[in-house]
Amino acid sequence: MAIWAKIKQLNLKQAFILGKTFLFRPGLLFPTYRATKKTVGICNRLFGKAHHKDNETNAFRHALWNFLIAEESLPQLKEKSKAIAWAKEITDLHEKLSPNPALPRAMDLHNNQIGRNLFQQEIPSEEIIEKLREMMKDAKQINQAEQVSNHTNRLVYIEKNKHSKIS
Template sequence: MAIWAKIKQLNLKQTFILGKTFLFRPGLLFPTYRATRQTVQICNRLFGKAHHKNNKTNAFRHALWNFLIAEKSFPQLNEKTKAIAWAKEITDLHEKLSPNPELPRTMDLHNNEVGRSLFQQEITSKKIIEKLQEMMKEAQFVNQVAEIPNYPERLVYIESLKN
């Protein structure tokens, strides 16, 4: 996921929505960008292109992304609840601007929440990769939206790594 390539794909309305989001919080632009870039770099290094599918590596990426956005925006916001709310706002916006079918979107939103929950638990950035790799071993395969709420503390995925 090349960040600028994704931004270039936005239509005028989507670009306006994204710009407006950062207009009122300009200090969060660079921390959010750095978190996004770091997430992609880590996932590329660990998983190659596999994290672009709806598998366990994608679940890892979404959780890590939310954790890192919250972590990197925390110094600017000075409150964990605000950093978590920002991570939710920006990643929910991502899901809105680049919509998926219902099952992959719900999966992404769920894994985003897992990442924010880990940030709230005060796991260090040095331990988050190890923690998420452990969580991948217990990730739950789902094939219906209704199943996802049954796994509030676990990563979920909808495709095997072979796809």
């Protein structure tokens, strides 16, 4: 997923909403971009294209993305709660601008929350990749959006990744 390519796919209304979000918080543009680019790079290196499916690697990507957005924005925002709120705002906006059907959307929102929770727990950034890889082993497969609430502290996914390099 090339970040600029995704932005260019937005229609005028979506681009306006995204632009307005950063207009009022211009200092968060680059930290958010860095976190996004870093997340995609890590996931491409670890999983190839597999993280673009609704599998465990996608759950890893969403959690990592939220963790890294909060981490990258913390120096600008100064407070952990504000960094977490920003990560939620921007990733919720992503879900709104790139709408998925109910089940993948519920999965993404849940895994986003997992990443923010890990940031809140002060997992050191140098340990986050290993922590998420361990969590992938205990991830739960779901087939209904309502099931995410049964797995509060676990990553969730829809499809089993047949070619995963999880271990």
